[in-house]
Amino acid sequence: GDKVFVDANRDGLQDAAETGLASVTVTLVSNGTALASVVTGADGVYSFTGLTPGVPYSVSFTAPANYTASTPNVGGDDTLDSDPINGVVSNITLTSGQSLTTVDAGFAPLTASLGDLVFEDSNANGQQDAGEAGIAGVAVQLLADGGVTPAASTTTNASGVYSFTGLTPGVSYTVVFGTPTGYTATVANTGPDATDSDADPVTGRSGSYTLAANESNLTVDAGFFRPASLGDKVFVDANRDGLQDAAETGLAS
Numbered sequence: 001g002d003k004v005f006v007d008a009n010r011d012g013l014q015d016a017a018e019t020g021l022a023s024v025t026v027t028l029v030s031n032g033t034a035l036a037s038v039v040t041g042a043d044g045v046y047s048f049t050g051l052t053p054g055v056p057y058s059v060s061f062t063a064p065a066n067y068t069a070s071t072p073n074v075g076g077d078d079t080l081d082s083d084p085i086n087g088v089v090s091n092i093t094l095t096s097g098q099s100l101t102t103v104d105a106g107f108a109p110l111t112a113s114l115g116d117l118v119f120e121d122s123n124a125n126g127q128q129d130a131g132e133a134g135i136a137g138v139a140v141q142l143l144a145d146g147g148v149t150p151a152a153s154t155t156t157n158a159s160g161v162y163s164f165t166g167l168t169p170g171v172s173y174t175v176v177f178g179t180p181t182g183y184t185a186t187v188a189n190t191g192p193d194a195t196d197s198d199a200d201p202v203t204g205r206s207g208s209y210t211l212a213a214n215e216s217n218l219t220v221d222a223g224f225f226r227p228a229s230l231g232d233k234v235f236v237d238a239n240r241d242g243l244q245d246a247a248e249t250g251l252a253s
């Protein structure tokens, strides 16, 4: 034995806060023949008993879906490290009466990410055109599986870029963009998705995104423009010189 663990911080070691990993198939092999298989429970613990001293065994671990094996043999403490190389710990030979409990396997959850840009849609065409800049300091929230309380929040950086990382594959995410002061949301879902605005102009919400393991979706963007203004004054050109002189007033109606 003895344990399959979730290497949440991906350092290859069983840290105190890291839990066991369930549903991992562990197989005992001798001379190329599988002798026994067990599936871990929630504590991640496994054991094979009744083994013969002097016989070389190997133990294989099957990575569960959406997990990747930790780097083996990190650090100098065999009780804390992860041992399988390409899923197998080979050449384990026991002595009479020995109980070996340092054969452990770490697996890190595969994650996904979302991003990445809030841009000023200067020509209000709903597309990120060349020369259109990012907008800094825009609040961006992430909702998970239809939840109302944000699973994460951030603000755009100086380049208008944001990202949410460490997301869980298979979960349905929605991004909610705040409206920066003085701006109006541009039209959504116009033209190519890589360069459009995905924020509903009324709610600020994107559509929903379900990511695969290791997927990085950087197409979730929002465009805003500043309302422009035009005009100034119609005046009574009292002296008919074509100029607004100091004494000349505005013309109503």
Ligand SMILES: [Ca+2]
Pocket: 006, 007, 008, 009, 010, 011, 012, 013, 014, 015, 018
């Ligand atoms: Ca760890």
Ligand SMILES: [Ca+2]
Pocket: 077, 078, 079, 080, 081, 082, 083, 102, 103, 104
């Ligand atoms: Ca070990």
Ligand SMILES: [Ca+2]
Pocket: 120, 121, 122, 123, 124, 125, 126, 127, 128, 129, 132
């Ligand atoms: Ca544009």
Ligand SMILES: [Ca+2]
Pocket: 192, 193, 194, 195, 196, 197, 198, 219, 220, 221
């Ligand atoms: Ca998009």
